[in-house]
Amino acid sequence: MNSKRCRHIALTAVLAVGLAACGGGTGAQSGGTDGKSIANVVPGALGDQSFYDDAESGVTTLKSSGYKTSTLQADASNPAQWKANLQSVSTGQFGLVVMGSSTAADTMTETAPKFPDQKYVFYDGEIKAPNVASLTYKQNEGSFLAGVLAALVTTENKDFPLASGSKTIGLVGGMDIPVIHDFAEGFKAGAKAVSPDVKVLTSFVGSFSDSAKGYDQAKAMFDQKADVVYQVAGGAGVGVLQAAKDAGKYAIGVDSNQNEVQAGHVLASMLKHVGASIVQVAKENEKGALPVGKTTSFGLANDGVGLTYDDNGGIVPQAVIAKVDEYKQKVVSGEIKVPTVLG
Structure with a gap:
């Protein structure tokens, strides 16, 4: 393995471990059910320069428009931690709780029924639950x-x-x-x-x-x-x-x-366009029109x-x-x- 590759991969590993250690997340830890608060539960760490970062960009956009936000990161190989984080923000302090992707489907499927009054958004997968709005992408x-x-x-x-x-x-x-x-x-x-x-x-x-x-x-x-x-x-x-x-x-x-x-x-x-889709459904939630119990699909026709x-x-x-x-x-x-x- 050449030295350039070693340095690059080592930096990536350090970044992932460091962010995972942040666990409790970024942003405000308080919210409310006024429709303008959102928690993002990441089944891994930010800094992947990919999927999770794009989802977080939507949360950042909402924060800039006045939302109270919290982001909880975790060890990518620890589903028990994902579940604990999801449960910790499901007790009514946030109007919306967001999670994805397909690897976390079991976590959301198990948790959502236990908190029927909590509204969830699950991206990149379909969860059949009356309090979950599912977002899929073609x-x-x-x-x-x-x-x-x-x-x-x-x-x-x-x-x-x-x-x-x-x-x-x-x-x-x-x-x-x-x-x-x-x-x-x-x-x-x-x-x-x-x-x-x-x-x-x-x-x-x-x-x-x-x-x-x-x-x-x-x-x-x-x-x-x-x-x-x-x-x-x-x-x-x-x-x-x-x-x-x-x-x-x-x-x-x-x-x-x-x-x-x-x-x-x-x-x-x-x-x-995960971040943009999260912003879209959050705005729908503000109007009382979050498509819970339904799946919204994004493809080429709607620039998803x-x-x-x-x-x-x-x-x-x-x-x-x-x-x-x-x-x-x-x-x-x-x-x-x-x-x-x-x-």
């Missing part, structure tokens, strides 16, 4: 665009000096679970829509926090001539981005704008998912962005139906 549709972009890079590589034209791309997932397979299904479909000849490599880290293993799996793909690797591995995906830089190739980020994480190597980031090219240094030409957008419009119009593994 990651297959957003990943379809990521697959289109990756395929264009490896098949029309004249505009991408780090691509060899190998017609090989990859995806490194976090856990081997249905939602991650849904990312992969959409990514493969997007790539094949551009060219059936594109080879798509896939692997799973087995963790959303092991950046060293994420690095190793991405490196293996670059060693197999992949021009682009899409990371859908949460904090573990930071290692994928590092591997792209070290290999002199490209990556696609996920869940938050990661385009500057390894400047010149991250083409775009596929966003589930999509690619961002912001802060990528202009490495994707406008002509290529326009081609990707043509595929987006075909999905929105129904001309293309993106496959899903979630039914």
Whole structure:
């Protein structure tokens, strides 16, 4: 392992441990049920430059608009701690309690019925409970665009000096679970829509926090001539981005704008607009219209998912962005139906 990689992974580990130790969270610890107070229970630590950070951005936005907020972090491998944190903010001191993602579904399913007067928002999954508003995201549709972009890079590589034209791309997932397979299904479909000849490599880290293993799996793909690797591995995906830089190739980020994480190597980031969706439902709650007991889905048609090219240094030409957008419009119009593994 080279020294640069060691320093990067060590810094990531220290950051995660330090934030997890904060446990009690950030923001005000008092709230109320006036509709303008919210607690965010994170089944892990902030600082993943990904999914949890995006959710927290929504809480930060609400705080700036006058909300009383609290964020509770935890050890990513300690579900008992997630549950204890969730219960601690479910006794009426907050108008809303937010939690996600799919790994925490059991925690919310067990806890919500015990606090029937508490209103919850569960993002990136569906909880069947009368006091939970569930938010889901069509990651297959957003990943379809990521697959289109990756395929264009490896098949029309004249505009991408780090691509060899190998017609090989990859995806490194976090856990081997249905939602991650849904990312992969959409990514493969997007790539094949551009060219059936594109080879798509896939692997799973087995963790959303092991950046060293994420690095190793991405490196293996670059060693197999992949021009682009899409990371859908949460904090573990930071290692994928590092591997792209070290290999002199490209990556696609996920869940938050990661385009500057390894400047010149991250083409775009596929966003589930989690933070924005949390703000949206919080505003609905203020009006007494929180969709509890229901699931609200966000996809390409309502801009709930999509690619961002912001802060990528202009490495994707406008002509290529326009081609990707043509595929987006075909999905929105129904001309293309993106496959899903979630039914």
